[in-house]
Amino acid sequence: MLSMEFVAEIRRRHFVSGESISSIARSLKLSRPTVRKALKAEAEPNYQRQHQPTPKLGEFQAQLIDWLELDAKLPKRQRRTAQRLFECLQVEGYQGSYGPVQRFVLSWKQQAGHRPAMTPVFVPLAFPAGETCQFDWSHEVVVLGGVSQTIKVAHFRLTYSRQMFVAAYPRETQEMVLDAHVRAFAFFGGVPKRMVYDNLKTVVDAIFVGKERRFNRRFLTLANHYLFEPVACTPESGWEKGQVENQVGNIREWLFTPIAKFENFAALNDWLAIRCLELAGRRHPQQTTRTIAECFAEEQPLLKAVSAVFDGYVEKTLRVSSTCLIRVDHNRYSVPAEWANRVVSVRVTADRLRIVADSQIVAEHPRRLGRDQLICDPWHYLPVLEKKPGALRHGAPFQQWELPVSIRVVRDRVLKQDKGDRAFVELLLMARTLGDGGLDTLEVACDLTLQTGVVAAAVVLNEMRRLTETARPKALENIKLSMPTLQLEPMADCSRYDRLRSLRHEH
Template identity: 65%
Template sequence: MDIIYEIRRRHSIQKQSISAIARDMGLSRPTVRKHLNTITEPKYEREQPASPKLGPFEEQLTTWLEEESKLIRSRRRSAHRLFEGLQEIGYIGAYDSVQRYVKRWKSSKHGPKITEAFVPLVFQPGDACQFDWSQEQVELGGVLQTIKVAHFRLAYSRQMFVVAYPREMQEMVLDAHSRAFTFFGGVPARLIYDNLKTVVDAVFVGKERQFNRRFLTLANHYLFEPVACTPASGWEKGQVENQVGNVREWLFTPLARFTSFADLNHWLATRCKELALRSHPLQTQRTIAECFADEQPALRPITASFDGYVEQMMRVSSTCLVRVDRNRYSVPASAAGQAVSVRITADQVRVVAHGEIIAAHSRVFGRDLLICDPWHYLPVLEKKPGALRNGAPFVDWELPKSIRLVRDKILKQPKGDRAFVELLMLAGEAGLDALAVACELTLEAGVVSAPIVMNELRRLIAPHLPAAAIHVPDGIALTIEPIANCHRYDYLLGANNVH
């Protein structure tokens, strides 16, 4: 616009000719004539930057974008992941070209995106941590599964922690907090949440909330203040909202594959430490790990761990079982028909009666599964030995090889069921290892029967007498030792001959 103004000023004010203006300003006369007729500011259409290196790969990139547009958003690759995919098939160009192409393709499909304005937030060290859940897909043990991932993010240092679970339940929330505080090495002053059902029971006007009582027990134990966001106001915890998308791209795309949740969570914790080596978004001269080192002393120290269980009162069935989350777990037969407390954690099911833990099982997450401890049913076997052959707790009981061999032989003998049950009852006190050794000794002897096994087992568990010498006091020592007289036996022999 400055050139147009100068041309018009020279021609209209200084009365220069077109040729003189063209000569003085180094322009052509047609250009001078065009600008003399220009009043408004000219608008230039920007040409799309050429991408010669991307050209041969545009067809493949378009195919990927069209295929992934049919997937759910969490399974779509970001522009950077697409760039990495192109590199694998020979692309040597820049990432910017791929990013611009992806942006143009999405705009042509969905139209321009409306940007919403927000207020930047500032947090002090140790002040706040943001929490959220996400849903991801992984392959565990060769099976594709949809899992839930708990996200934590310290608002000052941006240090993150993520942990995966099969489901999003209250016991998972409690366990995730304990793991996060252990990872951080302390507890922040506030934790910011959505209005999760596992955290908030009721939403009132403004910021008033009725928090879940069990969750408040967690907050009371660690002494942090829970803060619930305004409904549909995710920007109040925008850091962790952005983290969900980033973690999906960094850790779960392409598909993560592990053998178990334990391996997956160990890897996630390691990656959280590695990702902390990136630059801090605000303090660009420092890493997230360095900022976290400054924030950690401001966190409240952990004085004791929290037992994050959810408790339910149940009645034990006549088959010595309690039902938890569509699965059944065994309880000692002595508790059949009684009311017990079932404490459910993220990875365990504990049964409590009269203030004592009477059963503990690793938690499973299938459906209609039966988890039995055979020892819980020994008192029942004592009265019903026939249940040994087809009882569900005993059919798949993994016994040592020597015990299985002896069992198979004894069950073929008369009253073998009851005889083997008696061995199990004795092994309940001595342990399976002692019974396995007794069975090995019996097999070596070549004759297998319940009495022989029981004799060997009793010999193994019998207490050993001390081999210490007997000390006799000096006051009762013999002064004259008696002389052995064997002739007295001749008298007895003679007496017997008389009779």
């Protein structure tokens, strides 16, 4: 606060002596705005009083101090704000306004060494087209298949055009992150130069000084495939990717309020992709004369074209149990019997599992997202049935097997016959030898057998052989051949035969 004498001196040095504002500011160690303000002042400034009376708060100050001292010992998240303290005082009988409480709390914290947090100040950012995309996760509540559940939503946002893309997943595992990038780049029709992230465990393995990071090797494989530069934010500095941070709140309001209801994740993600295109019709927040879609049309050609889709799997090495099963995420999946008690590689993606052995895919299953589920392919156990046909009746893989109606009818009748287990296994073995169309052939053979009224495994086998036997070539007499015709036909000469006979007698 400048005294009136100080103000008068500044005015005299400038208006009488002609000294410049900069010179006065340097000599008096003041800012130039302060000097300018003093030059405009002709009367003594009227400052707001520094101490305001608080008659209604007086008797409650001791209680307020006790609460502040108690809160100071708690973690920052658990401390009460001035507004919450004001509400607590009202419960105790305080009749005054909020202002005195707020000023008292601020004064107490300053005296206790608690400085109020500075209001964040930011620099406006401008991003070139095709350069940067920001990524983040959010938690949303949806109803899938009639069940309310919390899901994870992957958010992408191109910083120039503001074009967004979102995809829903059951959790934030690495294969989900990889799959989200594959979907996003397909949606954008290209890849930006840089991708900005939080320090996700699925992306960053270690945080060093400054911006230096050690990225996850599998994630770097994705980055090298699409040739983008991964950039990790400073910890607890969400403003470094503020666009996608704001998008999280907007998407929650626009797409998940009220609660979205779909049959499964596939239907939900199809709808989310359509809504992202529709929301691109909104006005661009900076280029207000254009829509987001128009800005994206300008940015999209500058994205790097996708030459090949990345196979976004995470590979694990597992040992197959004696029951031909492997365990992935609390669920069990079957493997062909010849790999029982051996080690295989399992490639896990967001929606599938592929079992690899000897550099070949030996089994594949849709991925299940629940717990304690058994996912079996009955064909994997056929070699076991060949040796133990009795397992057909109570084997879990065969109880869940959805066979065509005609095969089920034949199976039920054959199993009631003597040695019916082994007989039906022979039908399955025959179907396996026929390859991919074997089950269809077995279904037709069972239909034909049921029409005869005599249901037996031998009859079904006979029908399958008849259906698959190689067709015989047509008889030659039934084929009209175009034969060449002679212009001069030879004459029959019987005398030649007589001459040969006479020569024989002579010798």
